[in-house]
Amino acid sequence: MIVAIGLGTLFLLLAIGTPVGFAMAAAGALGLWLVGGMSMLTGILQTAPLSTVSAYELITIPMFLLMAELVLLSGVADDLFKATAAWMGRVRGGLAMATALAGAGFGAICGTSTASAATLSATSLPAMLRQGYEPAMAGGVVAISGTLAMLIPPSVALVIYGLLAEVNIGALLIGGVIPGILVMLTIMATVYTLVLLDPSRAPPARPVSWREKFAWLRVVGPMVLLFGSVTGVIYTGFATPTEASALGAAGALAIAAWYGRVTPPALLRVLRRSAHGTCMIVMILLGAHIFGYFFTLTQVTHNLVAFVGGLEVSRWVIMALILCGYIVLGMFMDQIAILVLTVPIVLPLVKSLGFDPLWFGIVKIVTAEVGMITPPVGLNCFVVARYSGRPVQEIFRGSLPHFIAHIIIITILVAFPDLVLWLPRTMMAN
Secondary structure, eight states: OHHHHHHHHHHHHHHTTOOHHHHHHHHHHHHHHHHHHHHHHHHHHHHHHHHHHTOGGGGHHHHHHHHHHHHHHHTTGGGHHHHHHHHHTTSTTHHHHHHHHHHHHHHTTOSOHHHHHHHHHHHHHHHHHHHTOOHHHHHHHHHHHGGGGGTSSSOHHHHHHHHHHTOOHHHHHHHTHHHHHHHHHHHHHHHHHHHHHOGGGSOOOOOOOHHHHHHHHHHHHHHHHHHHHHHHHHHHTSSOHHHHHHHHHHHHHHHHHHTTOOOHHHHHHHHHHHHHHHHHHHHHHHHHHHHHHHHHHHTHHHHHHHHHHTOOSOHHHHHHHHHHHHHHHHHHSOHHHHHHHHHHHHHHHHHHTTOOHHHHHHHHHHHHHHGGGSSSOOHHHHHHHHHHOOOHHHHHHHHHHHHHHHHHHHHHHHHOTHHHHHHHHHHHHO
């Protein structure tokens, strides 16, 4: 009964629009009071904030957010789509393929899939519509390309999963590289197939000279170098993820200064936005910490693991049900909220079934992101519709082929775990 009250309070607060961190903290506090009274509640509230923010790895989050804001300030990110379009534009459907490449690039500097989708809506979508692309296909590829932001390292979502699941954060970030590339190639292959079936969806673009192509490479070169440096030092073990995030922020500051964009007012705005994002994430983690105490004391997770362990079904059936649940959650919620709500409950079950928690984290990110292009409340589709002025039904229709393609790639990642685990293993072996 107490568990039902706690969960009911949480869902009620979320339904009325309470920020997820405050909703989890309030519901967890109510549950703790019902379980152990005021003495237990005050004891946990006195220790939980310090234990939440004292993790050394938590420094990674504000540094990655600061790196993203500084790269956006430099203006290099604005040229990313133009550079990819110059190289891919002559191919029929090339602008849509360039959108997937740009989505991977934005993913290397952007914190959330919705922000990435909004950025792509302002850059790549108008270019495709001006060239005569089918609006539904153009909107669909923008919506799905935005989802790469939470998978391509450096990813804030993977850092948070690592903190919640107590998994090596460096290995997690490196583990997202191959799946991120595969997802990007899947988007491009889907576009190629759609254009092959109906060439009218994407008219051919004007040819671009080699001189112009290499000129654009020089423009985006600093950002590529920054991403490669951050990922490279983590992979080689030369620096920890925390140290690499600080290196990335310093490199992004140098790029912004090189382009003459660092002024006191601009720097203040960047620092303020990074601080706001960090405070939001820390509050979510604190709320999850309090709610986690409540779940631990009521033994919900232990009972769930025991119940599922007694079922006479294949562990793959249970995993399929878990992933379907993440698709549904992705329709309604942001990735970070999904992480803090579900990882403390689901991860012990996943471990009891014999699955690798690092592999599960990557597959979970890909699966929940698919929900963000799925009706009725696929958040990325609504973001694209809002920023482009196109009907949301059109964006959903254009996203359907990518939904099917992503189900296939998720199946492949589940069937072949080494696609996720091989690179982290080689990193550990170094």
